[in-house]
Amino acid sequence: MKSSKCRFCRSEDLHDVIDLGKQPLANAFSGSANKSINLKRYDLKVVRCKRCNLCQLSEIVHWSEIYNNYSYLSSSSKPLVDHYKKLVSSLDASYSIKNSYILDVGCNDGILLDCYDEITPKNKRVGVDPSSVAKLAKEKGYQVFNSPLNLALSEQIILSVGNKFKIITFTNVFAHIDEIHEVMKSLSKLMNEDTILIIEAPYLYEMLENKYFDTIYHEHYSYLSLLPMLLLMEEYKLEIFHVEHSNIGASGPNLAYHVRFKTKNEYTEIIKTTIAYELEKIKSGIFDNYQKSIEEWKKSLIELIDEEVKSGGVVGCVGSPAKGSTLLNFIFSPSNNKVELISEVNPIKINSYLPGLGIKIVSESEFDARGITLAILLAWNYSDFFIEKYKQKQSSYKLLVPLPELNVYKN
Template identity: 30%
Template sequence: MQKKNCRMCRSNKLHMFLDLGFTALADGFITREQLNEPEKQYPLRVCVCRECGLFQLDHVVPPDELYRKNYPYLSSVTKTGREHFHGMATSICKKYGIGRDKLAIDVGSNIGVLLEGFKSNGLRVLGIDPADNIVEMANKRGIETWPEYFNGNIATKVLKEKGRASVITGTNVFAHIDDLDDMMDAVSKILEDDGIFVFELPYLVDLLDNLEYDTIYHEHLSYISIKPLVKFFRKFKMELFDVERTGIHGGSIRVFVCKKGKHKIQKAVDELVNLEDDKKVYDLKRLEKFSRDVQKQKEDLIDLLRSIKKQGKRIVGLSAPAKGNTLLNYCKIGTDYLDYVTEKAETKIGLYTPGTHIEVKDDASIIRDRPGYALLLAWNFAPEIIKNMEEFRKNGGKFIIPIPAPKVV
């Protein structure tokens, strides 16, 4: 569905500055039987709203196509991710004095890793996630999770069955939602008067500074900076009162929101608004340069892969995150460059990458097979992955890190 109005301010002043072409869904892994079937592809273009500054896609894929059918992403795959989410829960409880038996709700909770952290701090927990297969896993792990989209109707059900929440969280979820007004109405309805809404997601400043265009895919409808958020939350008599920068996913922000007047607004909010202005985040010339730099990165990466192949060396992809599929599809990297891709998540092993149709094998394959090079698609977890693949390195293997500029390590 073509989006002609900003999802925050409703302005029609959307300026498209980056076109990554038509691509398959980044988490739309397919079976061997589906290889010869038609595969849906959608435009992947990024716009900036010239009215409020929100960065967003101008095409919306129906959410049921994204999340309902065997959604493959698991939030517990990396040790770094698990430690991050558990630490986030403990930090929130300590910082805001959220006591035992209070209710924590996580929107887009996946298999419940963040909620595990709240549960270990004595809170009651509830997850809400639309992916049926993921919800089944979460409930088996002892994290009560409802297979639903978070909206006004679900908020009414939560109030009736669970009461109000002291903390509502969403990690890498806020940017996935098209109707943000409906979401915030639901948050406001079930949040205690002194409760907090905390969400975390990749920060636009880091995306632009580090050329992280592979974080752009159809699930990520918005690319968030602080300036448009400050104004947006006022519509719901709420305030963005604090923000923290974190290193996860190549650079993220953790945003804290409350009902108006319930918390003192911290100086970090204005500091990041000023940083965005200093970095000329909303300047069209800066964005046009970003687009040119993306094209050059593509050319440089293809040149590097070609030179390796000309030497008679074999290359595989290491890990199969959604972001990796943006990179593979945009750069047109298929089986002509990569023999296969390896992955830890059992939900992806045995399938084929969307659009490029590269077979996904288990991580142990790279040790047994001994290719010369591994293209690190989950570069944001490079230190952990490289450490785990020490045997590959000892066997003479080398890693290619594609972002921001391709390099061999």
């Protein structure tokens, strides 16, 4: 479905930021090369609303199509668990939340709700999640609603819980929501003057500055920043009074927005500074130059790969995160693909094929036996870890870290 209006402010004044071509769903790993190549493709293009500066995808794939077979388990990510533990202890320190009602929207397997063990009883911890993994959170003893958040559900929650919430969290969820005004109306029902709403999401300006274009895929409907968030909250008599940066491995740099019902008509210092930073970036032409800078990066990467293949080398990739699908489908099509194999440690992905290009995903030992001469690190956000492993194993191939800059390592 094409989206012709800004999701937040409804303006139709939308302008191209980056076009990554037609791509399949980034998490649609298939059982055969043929199936993978023939997957349905959708435009993968980000546009910006000139009125409120929200960036969003130009084409929306319905969530039920994306999450049909969603098997990502948050708790399998150790850095994420550590991050949430820190988040909860800082919430307790700032807002004294002992024995309070907590709601986590997009609770997945309960990874964040688990972190309140010392703080509040299980029956006061509530989760909402439309995907099938929510049943794991339910099994842990939390009150879980297996549905997307909407007005009807929020009324059902209030009836069943019998209370409004002290803390409501959206971690890595807000950017995945299409019907944002429905969610905002639902929040108004779940909040009171004491409620602190925490929305944590990847930060647009970091993606732009550091060329993290591969974090663009069909699951991420919106690319968030403070200016549009302020306007959206304002519409519902809410205020963002604090923002906090964090850097977690799984999805890169995040910004957490701390929100409550409006108390005064003045911005706090940190909000003023962040507004000034974003306005300065817009003035510097950061949106206008993005496509060009990514195209230049792509050209250099293709040159490196072509050189390797011409001299008889074999190219592979290390790791198969969703962002790797975006990156590879942006540089190659099935007819000119030069990547032979991808190595992976996750047993669910081994022996499946990368969406769109039909590249086989294999175990590390199979990968090492194939005589790869150049390996592109697709999970480049964990580059420290992989470079260390590469050196220890004394691998014979060259390791290419593609982002934020092209860097080649040799043993």
